[in-house]
Amino acid sequence: MSKQPSSYLSSKLEARPKANGSGNGIFSLELIRKGELVAVFGGVVYEWDAFIHLPERDRSLCIQVEDRLFLVPRPIGEGDYVNHSCNPNAGLSGQIGLVAIRDIKVGEEVCFDYAMSDTMPYDEFECGCGQPTCRGKVTGNDWQKPELQKRYAGFFSPHVQRKIDAMRKEKRAFEQAMRMAKKFVSPMPLYE
Numbered sequence: 071m072s073k074q075p076s077s078y079l080s081s082k083l084e085a086r087p088k089a090n091g092s093g094n095g096i097f098s099l100e101l102i103r104k105g106e107l108v109a110v111f112g113g114v115v116y117e118w119d120a121f122i123h124l125p126e127r128d129r130s131l132c133i134q135v136e137d138r139l140f141l142v143p144r145p146i147g148e149g150d151y152v153n154h155s156c157n158p159n160a161g162l163s164g165q166i167g168l169v170a171i172r173d174i175k176v177g178e179e180v181c182f183d184y185a186m187s188d189t190m191p192y193d194e195f196e197c198g199c200g201q202p203t204c205r206g207k208v209t210g211n212d213w214q215k216p217e218l219q220k221r222y223a224g225f226f227s228p229h230v231q232r233k234i235d236a237m238r239k240e241k242r243a244f245e246q247a248m249r250m251a252k253k254f255v256s257p258m259p260l261y262e
């Protein structure tokens with residue numbers, strides 16, 4: 071049986087325990103340039119109803135790849151230990167690719183923001199990333215925050231981007247309806 075992990079991790083990175091003892095992370099061994107591919111996730115795709123019954127470890131190492139679909143690593147590899155940060159240096163390219171969104175120095179931990187992939191409440195936690203931009207609690211609804219939509223433009227998973235586009239379309243339609251409604255309101259008082 072092959073022991074090859076289902077994910078790919080660039081040879082410029084390695085997984086190791088974090089200095090603060092809060093589990094594993096992936097760290098750069100060489101300078102990584104903005105736009106470089108750092109990892110590709112792999113595994114088995116589960117639908118939400120089956121996924122929520124998997125062991126906690128499986129659920130914490132997975133990535134949401136579509137509405138109600140989750141990619142669970144089988145077998146787990148180094149590339150599956152990418153953590154969340156509210157000030158990430160990596161973002162998604164497609165559903166399973168991870169690219170540097172800025173230059174990454176040697177020794178830096180490579181993280182992405184789970185808002186780029188998550189739209190469901192399967193991995194919500196109090197964030198301890200310690201970044202000035204830390205939002206405190208990470209939830210499955212964070213992709214709806216306008217400031218994150220702006221900051222991570224181009225780095226959301228396609229299924230999240232579709233939701234963002236639909237949300238914007240709805241907002242535009244609402245604003246247009248409001249403008250039309252105003253236009254047809256009589257400027258004259260109804261009763262003298």
Ligand SMILES: [Zn+2]
Pocket residue numbers: 155156157197198199200201203204205206
């Ligand atoms: Zn944070």
